[in-house]
């Protein structure tokens with residue numbers, strides 16, 4: 001259990017942390033079963049010593065794990081040394097439901113919310129949601145409390161957007177009202193730098209933190225990349241195929257390439273790195289070590 005002094009010291013808004021220097025953050029998902037809960041508990045114990053600047057917990061739009069997001073965010077904030085940010089999505093919610101969720105976070109002392117559009121599950125017959133775009137959620141969160149509010153940005157761009165130009169415009173619009181953005185994952189640094197340049201061309205200078213997905217399995221990364229419209233480069237597929245089905249060798253390639261990407265992003269001025277952990281610790285620890293961020297990873 002963290003001491004009171006540590007808790008007071010730790011409570012912090014993500015945009016203020018970004019002002020203090022490069023941030024390193026980890027993303028987790030609420031567990032769907034008791035077994036997955038145990039895996040996540042072990043992961044949190046393994047990653048806490050890396051002292052991430054903050055961590056975040058995803059939200060299942062229309063899913064059964066919604067309450068678990070709240071529980072996990074509050075429990076990380078209260079029982080560990082880590083600052084937790086809650087993801088929240090517009091999809092499938094009424095405005096009144098969203099107000100209630102955000103008020104509960106405010107009352108529990110949570111200071112950071114990532115405001116998202118969300119993707120309603122295709123196989124469930126759920127209402128569309130009263131708020132259409134994430135910018136409306138940014139405004140709603142702001143009206144309820146003194147939160148640090150983040151938004152998503154899509155380097156490649158978002159699959160539902162009419163065009164790249166329109167997506168960049170909407171990203172700049174929402175970021176001008178939010179405090180920071182975190183990006184979807186991508187594999188070529190150019191995608192990130194192009195996104196940042198287009199948002200800056202709209203005169204929005206808030207921080208945009210790149211999202212990093214270390215590849216640990218060829219089939220699952222291909223599926224996820226296709227779902228969110230990310231290019232999965234042929235050169236990376238070839239490197240992974242060359243090591244065959246050995247999970248350790250696949251992870252070694254994934255870690256090596258993610259480390260190169262992280263270096264290129266930091267060298268090019270990225271304000272931080274946000275790691276999609278998939279609730280596992282090994283790849284993130286190995287990248288940390290390769291980047292020289294810790295000697296004990």
Ligand SMILES: Cc1cc2nc3c(=O)[nH]c(=O)nc-3n(C[C@H](O)[C@H](O)[C@H](O)COP(=O)(O)OP(=O)(O)OC[C@H]3O[C@@H](n4cnc5c(N)ncnc54)[C@H](O)[C@@H]3O)c2cc1C
Pocket residue numbers: 057058059060061087088089114115116117118119132133134135151152153154158159160161162166167168170171174182183184185211
């Ligand atoms: C860092 C990160 C974390 C995520 N976490 C989660 C999570 O926890 N749970 C989850 O379900 N999903 C999550 N997602 C996925 C996200 O919810 C989906 O990508 C979703 O489809 C879009 O979310 P958004 O916030 O970008 O939506 P929006 O900002 O609402 O944009 C959605 C689409 O609408 C377009 N658009 C925006 N404004 C306008 C407008 N005024 N007029 C016309 N078009 C417009 C945009 O260009 C885009 O194509 C995350 C994504 C990222 C990058």
